[in-house]
Amino acid sequence: MTSLPQVFALFGLVLLSAFFSAAEISLAAASKTRLQSLADEGDRRAGLVMELQNHPGQFFSALQVVINAVALLGGIVGDAAFSPFFSWALGSVVPEANLKHVSFALSFLLATSLFVIFADLLPKRLAIGRPEAIAMRVVRPMRIIIRVLRPIVFVLERLSDACIRSLGMPTKRQETITSEDILASVGAGTAAGVIAPQEEAVIQNVFELESRLVPSAMTPRENIVYFTLDESEDSIRAKIATVPYNRFLVCDKDLDHVVGFVDSKHLLRCVLEEKPINFRETGLVQPCQFIPDSLTLSEVLDVFQRTHGDFAVILNEYALVVGIITINDVMSTVMADLVTTSDELQIIPREDGTWLVDGSTPIDDLEHALGIDELPEDSAYETVAGFMMYMLRKIPKRTDKVTTNGFAFEVLDVDNNRIDQVLVTRIKTVQDAPAED
Structure with missing residues (x-):
C-alpha cells in the first residue's frame, strides 16, 4: 500500500x-x-x-x-x-x-x-x-x-x-509605453464596456493633435467675416447682426492685408454709448497672432500657451490668409460629437446606409467615420474637397465620382468651383450582396 x-x-x-x-x-x-x-x-x-x-x-x-x-x-x-x-x-x-x-x-x-x-x-x-x-x-x-x-x-x-x-538583446527589462499601447488599452476598455465610444473618440483625438495640421480645424478663408478700415458703420452693424462671432478681422482693403482684429464686445460698447465706430482710432483694433499652415494642432496649443492668446490667423507659404483658428476650434476637434450639435455635423449618416459629407470636412474625420485606416496619399490634402480634386486631377463637377477603399465618393453640389457636398456610398461586395432565389 x-x-x-x-x-x-x-x-x-x-x-x-x-x-x-x-x-x-x-x-x-x-x-x-x-x-x-x-x-x-x-x-x-x-x-x-x-x-x-x-x-x-x-x-x-x-x-x-x-x-x-x-x-x-x-x-x-x-x-x-x-x-x-x-x-x-x-x-x-x-x-x-x-x-x-x-x-x-x-x-x-x-x-x-x-x-x-x-x-x-x-x-x-x-x-x-x-x-x-x-x-x-x-x-x-x-x-x-x-x-x-x-x-x-x-x-x-x-x-x-x-x-x-x-544575441544582442538587453539584459534588463525595458518598460516603454507608446501611444499605440494606450489606444489599444482604450479600445479593449471600449469593447468591454468600461469606456464609452464617445470617450474613446476623445482619447484618440488627443493623440492625433500631434499629426493633424491646423487646416483640419480652422475656419477657412471663404467663411471669414472681416471689416475693412474704411467700412461704413451701417455695414459693420449689419455684419455684427448677421454673424454672432466674438472676433472680427480688420483688414486694409482685402483679407490678405490683415491689420488686426476687433472684439465684438468693444463694438457693442461703442453702440451702447452711441459712439462712432472708427477702426483707425487707437485701442479699438488689437494685433493678431500669425501662424503658418504647416503647424500641427499640438503646436498651435503651445503657441497659445506661450503667447497667452486664443486666436490666430493662418498664413500659407505665400503669406496669404487661408483661415483663422481659435482655442475653441482645437477643443472642438478633441471633443468631437460631445460638443457638436446636429446643425454643425459635417458627416451625416443616412437611413439608406450612405453618408452626406460637407466638402470642408477634415479628411481625418471622414476616415474615422468610415472606419478607413487611410485614404490614398492622404498627406497631400486636408479636406474631402481636396481629396476629390486630388483623385480626379481636375476641378470636380456635379456627379463626378471616385471609387477607393470599398467606397464610392460622388460630388452632389458645387458652388463656384467649391465642392459643397459629397455622397459616400459603401460598395457592396459579393459577400454583401443578397442571395438570389
Missing part, C-alpha cells in the same frame, strides 16, 4: 512548485506603471518587485534552481508514493515481470498530472489575473531564496547575461 508520509511530501512539493510558478508569472507580467503607482502610495513591496524586474537575472536563476530541484524531488517521491499502491492494486491483473514497469509508468503519469495541473497551470492562471497583487505577496520570500542561493545565482546570472549579450 501507499506510504502516507511520502504522499504528504509529494503534495507539499506540489504546493511549493505552485508557489514558484505563481511567482514566476506574476513578476514577469506585473505592470511597472501600476507598481510605480503603488510605490508612490507608500507600498514598499511594489518597490521590491520593480527592483527584481530591473535585475531579472538573479530572480530567474534562483527560480530555475528551485523549480528544477522540486521537480526532481517530485519525480522521486511520486514513484515511491504511488508505485506500492499500483503494485498492490494490479498484482492480480498484470504479470509479475511487467508489474514493476506498469506501476512506475502509472506513478509517473499521476505525479506528472498533479504537477502540471496544480503546480503549473492553475497557479499561473490565477497569477496572470492579478499579477501585481501576487507579485507583492511573493517578493519577500523570493528575496530570501535569492540570498540563500546567492553563489549559484551569481554564476548562473553571469552565464545567462553573457549569452543574452551575445
Whole structure:
C-alpha cells in the first residue's frame, strides 16, 4: 500500500512548485506603471518587485534552481508514493515481470498530472489575473531564496547575461509605453464596456493633435467675416447682426492685408454709448497672432500657451490668409460629437446606409467615420474637397465620382468651383450582396 508520509511530501512539493510558478508569472507580467503607482502610495513591496524586474537575472536563476530541484524531488517521491499502491492494486491483473514497469509508468503519469495541473497551470492562471497583487505577496520570500542561493545565482546570472549579450538583446527589462499601447488599452476598455465610444473618440483625438495640421480645424478663408478700415458703420452693424462671432478681422482693403482684429464686445460698447465706430482710432483694433499652415494642432496649443492668446490667423507659404483658428476650434476637434450639435455635423449618416459629407470636412474625420485606416496619399490634402480634386486631377463637377477603399465618393453640389457636398456610398461586395432565389 501507499506510504502516507511520502504522499504528504509529494503534495507539499506540489504546493511549493505552485508557489514558484505563481511567482514566476506574476513578476514577469506585473505592470511597472501600476507598481510605480503603488510605490508612490507608500507600498514598499511594489518597490521590491520593480527592483527584481530591473535585475531579472538573479530572480530567474534562483527560480530555475528551485523549480528544477522540486521537480526532481517530485519525480522521486511520486514513484515511491504511488508505485506500492499500483503494485498492490494490479498484482492480480498484470504479470509479475511487467508489474514493476506498469506501476512506475502509472506513478509517473499521476505525479506528472498533479504537477502540471496544480503546480503549473492553475497557479499561473490565477497569477496572470492579478499579477501585481501576487507579485507583492511573493517578493519577500523570493528575496530570501535569492540570498540563500546567492553563489549559484551569481554564476548562473553571469552565464545567462553573457549569452543574452551575445544575441544582442538587453539584459534588463525595458518598460516603454507608446501611444499605440494606450489606444489599444482604450479600445479593449471600449469593447468591454468600461469606456464609452464617445470617450474613446476623445482619447484618440488627443493623440492625433500631434499629426493633424491646423487646416483640419480652422475656419477657412471663404467663411471669414472681416471689416475693412474704411467700412461704413451701417455695414459693420449689419455684419455684427448677421454673424454672432466674438472676433472680427480688420483688414486694409482685402483679407490678405490683415491689420488686426476687433472684439465684438468693444463694438457693442461703442453702440451702447452711441459712439462712432472708427477702426483707425487707437485701442479699438488689437494685433493678431500669425501662424503658418504647416503647424500641427499640438503646436498651435503651445503657441497659445506661450503667447497667452486664443486666436490666430493662418498664413500659407505665400503669406496669404487661408483661415483663422481659435482655442475653441482645437477643443472642438478633441471633443468631437460631445460638443457638436446636429446643425454643425459635417458627416451625416443616412437611413439608406450612405453618408452626406460637407466638402470642408477634415479628411481625418471622414476616415474615422468610415472606419478607413487611410485614404490614398492622404498627406497631400486636408479636406474631402481636396481629396476629390486630388483623385480626379481636375476641378470636380456635379456627379463626378471616385471609387477607393470599398467606397464610392460622388460630388452632389458645387458652388463656384467649391465642392459643397459629397455622397459616400459603401460598395457592396459579393459577400454583401443578397442571395438570389
